[in-house]
Amino acid sequence: MIFGLDALSLVLILICAILALYIKDLMGSVIVFGAYSFLMCVVWTCNAAVDVAFTEAAVGAGVGTVFLVSTIYNTRRVDTYRKNRVLKQLFMFLVVCVVGSILLKTITDLPHWGDAQAPANTHVSAYFLENSIADTHVPNVVTSVLADYRGFDTMFETCVVFVAFIAIFALLRTRKIPAKDLTPPHTPVDSLIIKVASHLMIPFMQLFALYVVAHGHYSPGGGFQGGVILGASLILLAISYDFERALEYLNEKKIILFVALGVLIYAGIGVICFFLGGNFLDYSVLSKILPATDTIMARSHAMLGVEVGVALTVMVSMYGIYLCLSSNGRMDKGI
């Protein structure tokens, strides 16, 4: 951990947070929130959390801002309605100050920041650090904990992403075009430079995302990060060209199919373990059907399969959420 960089960027983050809530124009607010996410990524790297930093980089730069911008595109930028809320805001400020002072009083009981002997650092995580190589041959402990030791947790997190996507799809998807079109008239923007640059970058993005998924055992990365980058590449295709071009590659039917297929791959690997005589998600029994693998390497290989499932679900969810939000559910044209 690096104290100087961490402290300075945290101070900047506070300014960012206050500014994001202060600006009246929602677009400005969203843009400043993007900077908040960038600086948060620096804080994660300074605290030695590389995988979290990777996720934050992919999410913050790739999809978070785009979701917010597409919502503002379909709604309204500024409130025209004015009602005096100063009294309420002051009251809420007092409430928040009371809560904050209680929390500040509480943190004096916590162990110091960066204390290696703190209770959170000595019990369970020590086992993971010391046994990850011996159990699974995976040097990146975060991946081995994510996909193996805490496999149930990750499976249901993937399910949450899946359910969130299905909920958005069910909420917004509509076939009929509303009588009064709310969005401003659509004029096609023909920027050749953006198109050519995206044309150049998208294959590299997808290749890099596959590398991130596959190389997550040895370097920061894994299913979540690779999935978000894959989704961001498809979102970039839909932004820089149009929806038709993007839907040619991955249409609605395939979106629904793939988002379920990802969860199915994850749960399916667990169920196969079941049939081979192990517990659910106990990968070591997979050595019976995988050729030329011992029980340790079977765990390593099964992790890769699980990561592929996670990446599939996350990719299609991000892409589908963008399509729904950007076109207000009509899936014809977006930003």
Place this chain on the structure above:
Amino acid sequence: MIILAIALIVLGLFFFFGTSIGILRLPDFYSRAHAAGKADTLSTILIILGCALFHLHQAHYDLASFHVMAKLFVIIGFVFIGSPTATHAIMDAASAAGVEHWQKKKDKK
């Protein structure tokens, strides 16, 4: 080698200082975008190059460090494509939205 690396990094920092002063002090949007588009990309590339050379020196020129250096060059390529594209997109949007040019007149307040 290490002196070259430090020189590159310091040069990059100098250009970034120029960028930040330019973004802060220049009078209108287009000139600010000029500062952000060029000097920013150049300073990023210089700092990454310096870091690559430093890492090469630190790892005693073994194979893995060349691998890292290739990756750093890939980053340089992406920044070289991405950053000017972003600046172009922003400039294009500004001109479509009708941001006015700055003119050297005192009477226009």
Place this chain on the structure above:
Amino acid sequence: MIGFFSGVGIFLLLNIILVFIRALKGPTVIDRLLSINVIGTKCINLIIIAGIIFNRLDMFVDIAIGYGLLNYIAAVATAKFYHHNKTLVPPSGDLS
């Protein structure tokens, strides 16, 4: 050498504060977007410098590649937004 790179990182962050003042003042939204874009590019450098300080640069380059690839999506999306509603200042209501 770690001291030197910590100094480089802190100098970069101080410069980011200078850029951030423009985002704070920014007469129009698009000025904010420009300065935030610069901050995003500089975060690539900060991550690489953090990697050198940790002495594990081979692990940190992947994050930097991810940033270099994805950094301009938000700018392109926002720019497209302004192509469609061709107003910087929203029709009713003030900026600040």
Place this chain on the structure above:
Amino acid sequence: MEFIINYFNYIIVVIIMMIGLWGMLALSNLVKKLISMAIFQTGIILFYISMGAKIDSSIPIIKQAYDEHHHPIHQVINNADYANPLTQILMLTAIVVGVATLGLGLALTQKVYSEHKSLNEDEILESLS
């Protein structure tokens, strides 16, 4: 002063959470409420990551040495040399789930807007009554 250095991250966590909570309670715009929710969430993530940080520790990827047959050499791993992986994986999934739920909130916002033609909480409440 010593208190600030020892607990710096935790103090920032409390302030970030205060900002997020205030925004969720006091602001009237629905999109700003969602942004405050995301700010609150990063406060919690920062709390977990700060708990897992250790002074003079490296990132939680073990530097593995291999022999000439590419078999890993057995080595003793000291717990204090690597940052805590457990808090990191909890938060890694939380970020992705957070952006999915942010999308859900935005979808609800769009639905509310198409019903009431407004993003303002007070105006929506008035049109409901």
